Amino acid sequence: MKKTQWQQWSGEQAEQHYLVQPRALAGGGDVRHVSEFLRASGWRDKSKTGGPLLVESPDRTVRVAYDPYILPGGWTIHGRTGTNGEWSAHLGRQTPVEIVAGLTDAVSRPRSAHAPSVWAPLQEQNWHTRFADQNYTATSPDGAAWMQYRQGVDGSAMWWTGAKDEQGNGWTAHFTPNTPMHLVQAFSAELAGPDPVMRPRGRVPHSAQIRTWSVSVKPSQLRAWQQARITAARAATWARNNVRSTRPRTTARPYTPASRARTRH
Structure with missing residues (x-):
């Protein structure tokens, strides 16, 4: 039996994928x-x-939905907090899932004790910042992506972000002003992330502003990368639940940081 035949029969024939950069223009990706x-x-x-995705946090305070069946479609994250009331984020359907996960992963983890800064991750990646007309804006070095805090004359405000190529293809997203800042920071960190993201053949956007590298990936490799991310989530959840169940009621709850789970392609 030839090696190529064995690979085909065993399901281990390598498949062509592409590393895409910048990540903000990589397209939506796999919702899973x-x-x-x-x-x-x-x-x-x-x-x-057969319907849209809808998942709810264990304490029922946050819902994450993805609906591709309506226009314009995309992601909606809605939450409730004791101090800020209700908040929401709306992200276009072409928002890369790796950037969406910056926000949704952070919702599922304990909040850091450090004061959040939305602009810090952008400045670390040399984004250009400017203040004009009550709007504070950061733009990526290539000009394709932006993050803006907008304030209207009536006092209304919101976070507005997105990415577009020269042909106008891309996505936009906005967050209500009371969205917890550590969540917006987690989103901006993934938005500005320098690492490319992976897309299968046929799922790479047609844009003159992206760079691609062809790579051969076996199905078992893809499953292993996906499983590593899932395993990290389960381990962190088990650790938090175990701490809660074993902690004496008379002691104060200590802060237990959870490591950031992220799969790098």
Whole structure:
């Protein structure tokens, strides 16, 4: 038996994928990158068969939905907090799932004790910042992506972000002003991330502003990378739940940081 025949029969024939940079223009990607991590973190799947994705946090304070069947479609994250009331984020359907996961992963983890800064991750990647007309804006070095805090004359405000190539292809997203800042920071960190993201053949956007590298990947490799992310989520969830169940009621709750789960392609 030839080696190529054995690979085909065993399901281990390498498949062509592409590393895409900048990540902000890589297209939507596989929704399971977001949903499987949340399920592994103990979130409840509220999706209807054949319908849009809907998952709910264990404490029922946050819902993450993805609906590709309506226009314009995309992601909606809605939450409730004791101090800021309700908040929401709306992200276009072509928002790369790796960037969406920056926000949704952070929702599933304990909040850091450090004061958040939305602009810090952008400045670390040499984004250009400017202040004009009550708007504070950061733009990526290649000009394709932006993050803006907008304030209207009536006092209304929101976070507005997105990415577009020279042909106008891309996505936009906005967050209500009371969205917890550590979540917006987690999103901006992934938005500005310098690492390329992986897309299968046929799922790479047609844009003169992206750079691609062809790579051969076996199905088992893809499954291993996906499983590593899921395993990290389960381990972090188990550790948090175990600490809660074994902690004496008379002692104060210590802060237990959770390591950031991220699969690098």
